[in-house]
Amino acid sequence: MKIGLQTWGSDGDIRPFLALAGALRARGHDVSLVLTSVDNKDYRSFGREMDFPVSQVGVANHDGETLLRFRDEIIKATNSLKQVELILEYFYTPLIPEMFEAAEKLCREHDVIVGHFLNTVVQTAAEKAGKPYVTVMMSHLSVYSKYSPVFGVPDIGRWMNPCWWRLMHFAMDRLLGVEVNRLRAQVGLPRVKHIAETVMISKRLNLIAETSALAQRQPDWPDYHQVCGAFTLPDSAEPWTMPDDLKKFMENGEPPVFIGLGSMFSIDTEPAVITKILVDAAMLAGCRAIVQAPWDRLPEFPGHRRIYKLLKAPHRHIFPRCAAIVHHGGAGTTHAALLHGCPSIVIEHIADQAFFGAELHRLGVAPKVLHRRTITAKKLAQAIKSVLDDQEMKKRAETVREVMLKEKGAGRAAELIEERCRNCWKL
Secondary structure, three states: OEEEEEEEEOHHHHHHHHHHHHHHHHOOOEEEEEEEEOOOOOOHHHHHHHOOOEEEOOOOOOOHHHHHHHHHHHHHOOOHHHHHHHHHHHHOHHHHHHHHHHHHHHHHHOOEEEEEOOOHHHHHHHHHHOOOEEEEEOOOOOOOOOOOOOOOOOOOOHHHHHHHHHHHHHHHHHHHHHHHHHHHHHOOOOOOOOHHHHOOOOOOOEEEOOOOOOOOOOOOOOOOEEEOOOOOOOHHHOOOOOOHHHHHHHHOOOOOEEEEOOOHHHHOOOHHHHHHHHHHHHHHHOOOEEEEOOHHHOOOOOOEOOEEEEOOOOHHHHHHHOOEEEEOOOHHHHHHHHHOOOOEEEEEOOOOHHHHHHHHHHHOOOOOOEEOOOOOHHHHHHHHHHHHOOHHHHHHHHHHHHHHHOOOOHHHHHHHHHHHHHHOOOO
16 A cells, blocks of 8 residues: 555654554555654654655755744743644644645555644544544543543542533634634635634544553544554664663663663754753762763863763664653653653653653652653752662553563554555545
8 A cells, every 4th residue: 555644743652653654564555654843853764764765755844043932932821732832833733734735645545545633634534535534632531531530620520521521622713723724715615613623633543642650541432543652663663773872871870870861952942051950969879870962062161970971862772771761741651661661751841741740650760750840950950869769660650661662662653554544434
C-alpha cells in the first residue's frame, strides 16, 4: 500500500511518526512522511536510515521578540487550553497554507493517510480527497470516557464526568473551530461542530502511542481507539557513538541523574537562567549529573567534576545508566524514562506536560510535578534527593519497564492499519 503520514510539533510529536513510518516501511509499504517542526529541526536523516522520504514544510518564527511575547503570555496562562491556544497561534496557524498544500499532495499520491490529531489540515485534505484517514494521539488525554473526568478538573463523581467532557469539547470548538471551518469552506466542505470528535479523532482508527501502564482502556471506549504502546525508533535509525569523555564519566562513579528540558529550551527566552538552576540543583543534591542544555549558545559555566555538560544524545544510550531523569514531561521523554526503568522528576512548562507528570506521580514513579514558573534550585534538589532515597520508586519504575517491553508500539500500530485496510477498507 501507499501510506502517507503527516505530523506537526516538537520532538515528541515527530519522532513517533518517524517510528511508525519506519515500521510500515519495514513491512513492505510505500511510505512518505511530511512534517513541520516547531523547533525547526532537520529530521530527514531518519528517513534516509529507514528508507522512506521525509519532507519538511514550514518554518516556525523563532525571533527574539516573538519568543519573548510568547513566553510572557504562556506564563500568564492559567489553564492548558489557553496554553494550547497560544501554541497554535504562534507556531501552527501561520503555517496552515504550506501544511495544507503538502497534505493535498500527500493525498493525491497515497491510498491511506495518517495524521497527528492536532494537525487538522491533513484531516480536511483527506476528507476532501475521499481517502481513509487514521489519527495518532500521543496520550489518552483527549479521549472521552464517562469513567474518568477531564484532566485538571475536580473528580466529584462519575455522574459529573460527561458534563466536564461537554465543556471541554465546547472549548475545543472555540479554540479550533474558526480555522477548521475556514479551511473547509475554502475547499467546499460543510462546516462541522464537535471538532474533538469529528476532526481530531478518526472513527476509522485512532492510534494511541502511549504505554498501557498509563493509558488503561476504559469500558466505554469504541473499538476505533487502540492503545499501542510508545512508538520508539530502532537503534539503526539514529546512529550515534558515545564520546570517550562521556563514557568515562558514566563508568567512574555512582549512576548519574540526567537533567534536561528537551524542546522547552527552544522556546525559553532565558536558557542561561534555567540552566543555572538545573546545575545548582545537582550541586545542592550532591549527585553526579548529566545536564543537557544548549551549551553552545550559553555563556561560560564553570566546570565541575560531578557534572557532565551534554549538548545532545539519543536517550536510549544515556537513560539505562542513570539513577533518575529530570525532564519537562513531554510524551517522548516520559516514555523513554519509563522504558529504561528510571524514576522521573517533572518540571512542566506547557500543555500536556502537567498531565504526564501527574500520571507518573499516580504510578508512584515520580514526586509531585514541579513548575517552570516557580522552580528553584532548592526545590529541584529536594525532589532529586527524595527520588534517589526512594528504593520503592525505583522498583515501581522497573515494573512499568517490564510492561513496556512486552508492547509492540509502532509495530502494533502498523498491524492495525493493515488489518483495517484489509478488512474494512478493502485496499
